[in-house]
Amino acid sequence: MTATASGHPGPARLTPRGEPSPAVPDLASLQQRAAQRAAERAGGRDRLRGHIVCDGLVRIFKTEGVEVVALQGLDLVIDRGELVAIVGASGSGKSTLLNILSGLDTPTAGIARVADYDLLSLSNKRRLAYRRDVVGFIWQQTGRNLLPYLTALENVELPMKLAGRAGGGRKRRERAGELLDMVGVGYCADRRPGQMSGGEQQRCAVAVAVANDPEILFADEPTGELDEATGAEVFAALRTINAELGVTIVVVTHDHAVAGQVRRTVAIRDGRTASEVRRTARVTADGGTEMVSEEYAVLDRTGRMQLPAQFVEALSLRDRVRLNLEPDHVEVRPGDRAHGEESE
Numbered sequence: 438m439t440a441t442a443s444g445h446p447g448p449a450r451l452t453p454r455g456e457p458s459p460a461v462p463d464l465a466s467l468q469q470r471a472a473q474r475a476a477e478r479a480g481g482r483d484r485l486r487g488h489i490v491c492d493g494l495v496r497i498f499k500t501e502g503v504e505v506v507a508l509q510g511l512d513l514v515i516d517r518g519e520l521v522a523i524v525g526a527s528g529s530g531k532s533t534l535l536n537i538l539s540g541l542d543t544p545t546a547g548i549a550r551v552a553d554y555d556l557l558s559l560s561n562k563r564r565l566a567y568r569r570d571v572v573g574f575i576w577q578q579t580g581r582n583l584l585p586y587l588t589a590l591e592n593v594e595l596p597m598k599l600a601g602r603a604g605g606g607r608k609r610r611e612r613a614g615e616l617l618d619m620v621g622v623g624y625c626a627d628r629r630p631g632q633m634s635g636g637e638q639q640r641c642a643v644a645v646a647v648a649n650d651p652e653i654l655f656a657d658e659p660t661g662e663l664d665e666a667t668g669a670e671v672f673a674a675l676r677t678i679n680a681e682l683g684v685t686i687v688v689v690t691h692d693h694a695v696a697g698q699v700r701r702t703v704a705i706r707d708g709r710t711a712s713e714v715r716r717t718a719r720v721t722a723d724g725g726t727e728m729v730s731e732e733y734a735v736l737d738r739t740g741r742m743q744l745p746a747q748f749v750e751a752l753s754l755r756d757r758v759r760l761n762l763e764p765d766h767v768e769v770r771p772g773d774r775a776h777g778e779e780s781e
């Protein structure tokens with residue numbers, strides 16, 4: 438469940454400044470298209486809910502008698518066709534979550550369900566099928582995504598060949614070419630990774646990852662080794678793939694700036710989902726469109742939520758806060774006033 442995080446100085450409605458306006462309707466229409474494609478794939482709009490569901494997810498690592506709680510009751514729901522960024526500081530649990538969702542690791546407790554696969558009780562055979570048929574990956578290190586001695590086209594063809602994809606070599610080659618065009622690196626088809634820039638390699642990696650038509654694409658810091666402009670090109674490729682193929686995409690990164698690249702950003706803190714930013718298109722008074730970002734705090738099943746750090750700092754909140762239930766919102770005030778002293 439999410440609740441709009443409100444507090445000083447007024448509602449957390451942030452209109453990003455200096456954003457190029459052409460990107461505004463584009464992001465909204467791409468998302469619409471992605472949902473439509475995802476619904477077509479899944480057999481109806483009513484099947485969009487909860488493609489990825491984590492409920493009270495716990496992962497405890499034990500090393501030499503010491504326990505590390507990497508995920509401590511994480512809740513997260515991602516619908517089919519969504520493109521979501523998961524952000525968090527180093528050690529917040531992002532990689533642990535991604536390893537679980539991609540079937541590389543098993544959670545200690547809780548619920549982790551992806552595309553009808555229960556990740557807590559997968560047999561080895563089902564796990565293999567899940568990793569082969571349902572999910573695709575992009576890693577931060579370009580070297581992990583592409584084989585250096587194959588051309589871009591051959592790299593995209595390879596997973597189809599290995600999976601014994603029907604249609605023969607010509608069909609595979611055609612699809613590989615289409616995918617490279619889709620992510621904007623068709624001109625690199627005959628180049629080996631060493632002859633491509635880091636951004637071109639990562640866009641090629643996007644094509645490789647979706648070659649066998651997975652339902653979900655996981656990307657671990659895909660722009661971590663790139664500069665901002667090149668990283669934006671990789672995100673553009675992910676948005677196109679999301680919209681054209683209806684693939685659900687989850688990107689994990691420590692870079693909060695990616696919020697400008699996607700419609701939904703989930704922040705993880707201490708192994709829990711802490712807050713979310715959702716960006717929606719709104720019609721302005723003069724008939725134009727502007728992108729509005731709204732920040733939400735995540736409320737868990739027992740009603741706990743974390744106040745955004747900047748709210749806590751702005752009002753120097755500490756120890757305890759005063760709560761007031763108003764007809765349509767809850768008020769949070771510093772709680773250190775002397776007993777009986779009213780603020781207004």
Ligand SMILES: Nc1ncnc2c1ncn2[C@@H]1O[C@H](COP(=O)(O)OP(=O)(O)OP(=O)(O)O)[C@@H](O)[C@H]1O
Nearest residue numbers: 498500505507526527528529530531532533534691
């Ligand atoms: N295999 C492991 N054994 C023991 N502790 C682990 C293991 N993997 C992760 N941890 C611990 O779990 C916590 C979360 O780690 P995780 O790698 O998921 O964070 P992260 O947000 O991905 O960080 P980064 O951005 O630095 O990769 C950390 O305290 C980490 O030390």
